[in-house]
Amino acid sequence: MKISRRSQTAPFIAMDVLAEAGRAEAAGRHVIHMEVGEPAHGAPMAAREAVARAIRDGAGLGYTSGLGLPRLREAIAGLYAARHGVAVDPARVVVTAGSSAGFVLSFLALFDAGARVAIADPGYPCYRNILQALDVVPVRLAAGPATRFQPTPALLAGAGPLDGLLVASPANPTGTMIDRAEMAALIGFCEGAGASLISDEIYHGITYDAPAVSALELTGEVVVINSFSKYHAMTGWRVGWMVVPEGLLRTVQNLAQNLFICPPHLGQIAALGALSPEGEAEVAGHLAHYRANRAALIPALERMGFRDIAPADGAFYAYARLPEGWGDSREFCAQLLAEHGVAATPGLDFDPERGAGTVRFSFARSTAEIEEGIDRLSRMIADGPRRGMAAARAG
Ligand SMILES: Cc1ncc(COP(=O)(O)O)c(C=O)c1O
Incomplete structure (x- = not known):
């Protein structure tokens, strides 16, 4: 073959x-x-109990809406008010099968074949591997200790024409973060260059000195990706989410319906349990x-x-x-x-x-x-x- x-x-x-x-x-x-x-x-006990209850009560666990359970989308939107003081319309929240599905959806929604998307090296390997599998060109920026392993406008300026930039703060594998001024500078660069910004915020909540800045605190023109895998310790449940600009929502919805139908129903029930006060207290x-x-x-x-x-x-x-x-x-x-x-x-x-x-x-x-x-x-x-x-x- x-x-x-x-x-x-x-x-x-x-x-x-x-x-x-x-x-x-x-x-x-x-x-x-x-x-x-x-x-x-x-997974926190409240997540496991929510799942046990749903099964005991005879939940049929059929398909959910392609964008996820409305109650879960509302609860996720509530996180941005609580953690970042930002009002997010639950309609802009898309529940995904882990952040991994969020990458596929955002790359497809934003980039055509041949588009050039900047990512920092060292970085999470699946960024470049998924981009490549979709015929998008990963433009790897040689970041190092001098820029705390993060992209900067200067590195981006030397990278040639760009259609997108993907940042992660805290990052994998280095754990380094992008502060508010640096995030503002990267947003400014993307606006000037006509590049779409994707912010992987999967390690939010796991920070040791200062809390992480969400790109949503500074702009609505960003795709934010996050997940229940890390902070909520729910790797195998395969639940994550995206917050997308309103203008991108229908595109992402169509893609999500066609590619995945919906995120895992059981995982979404577990995620709702994890966001309960008990679940949040456990993971904190x-x-x-x-x-x-x-x-x-x-x-x-x-x-x-x-x-x-x-x-x-x-x-x-x-x-x-x-x-x-x-x-x-x-x-x-x-x-x-x-x-x-x-x-x-x-x-x-x-x-x-x-x-x-x-x-x-x-x-x-x-x-x-x-x-x-x-x-x-x-x-x-x-x-x-x-x-x-x-x-x-x-x-
Ligand atoms: C930076 C980063 N983004 C995304 C993922 C994928 O996580 P998920 O389980 O939500 O698909 C990982 C997993 O290690 C990661 O380190």
């Missing part, structure tokens, strides 16, 4: 590492998961645990000699350059999993040009797991690269 050219995306390496870790676990090994951004706690408590993990991991990486550690203003990742003497992070991560039972993601997932020497550790799991992961990692680093790498090749 002939396979299309545009479908030949790179893999999402973090998921490949997760699968490899799963095989090691099936073979009886104990693995510490620092590869994927998956909160340890799972997770922040202290991420903060403790961050306080344990980042200084430990510094002690081990990891370099250029990104500041992690938010989210639950540490992105760093390997210590002196350690070469390729794919080999490093393979050895770490094979010999020490710690799964981590090589930087090439996030930065295909410069990521060969970097690695991302997720600290979303329990503090006990993260501490055990730090111990195992320290042992490998203490053994030194040459002996270690040679052993990996022999094995």
Whole structure:
């Protein structure tokens, strides 16, 4: 069978590492998961109870409206009033099958084949892979410590003609954030360049110093994407949302109906439970645990000699350059999993040009797991690269 050219995306390496870790676990090994951004706690109790109640009460769980359950759209709109002081018309909220479906919908709604969309490197790999699969050109900006790994108008000005810009704050893999003035400057650039702005706000709520700024605080001409996966710890429930400008709504609605019919009904019921006062109180408590993990991991990486550690203003990742003497992070991560039972993601997932020497550790799991992961990692680093790498090749 002939396979299309545009479908030949790179893999999402973090998921490949997760699968490899799963095989090691099936073979009886104990693995510490620092590869994927998956909160340890799972869905809040109020979400699980809402689902149990719905099933017990005989909910038929048929299709919902393509835009999502009206009550859920209202509750999501309410988040913007509560968190950002912004009034959002619930009609502009589109519930999606995770933020991942939001990317497909927004890219299709905004960009024709051949359009050029700027994203920062390092960045979340699926941005460039989904863009490429839709025949849209990802224009990768070489962001680094000097711009806190974020796009700037200066980087954008050197990128040639652009149809769009996708930003993430807090970002994956670095956790860095875009403050209000920087967001205003990026919005100004997009307005001047006629480029559409997409703001991935999936890590909102998981911030350690200042709260994150929503692009909606500054403009209505933006597509905001968010999800229940991270802050509400509901990765597998596949519920996310978009807030779209009114003029884009019908386009997105038509696409959503045709592509997905509707987001998962059960997931939407769970999301409503998660947004109850009990659900919100439970997930607010997770922040202290991420903060403790961050306080344990980042200084430990510094002690081990990891370099250029990104500041992690938010989210639950540490992105760093390997210590002196350690070469390729794919080999490093393979050895770490094979010999020490710690799964981590090589930087090439996030930065295909410069990521060969970097690695991302997720600290979303329990503090006990993260501490055990730090111990195992320290042992490998203490053994030194040459002996270690040679052993990996022999094995
Ligand atoms: C920055 C970013 N955006 C989007 C996603 C996808 O999340 P969802 O589960 O909502 O599809 C992830 C997942 O790790 C992410 O890190």
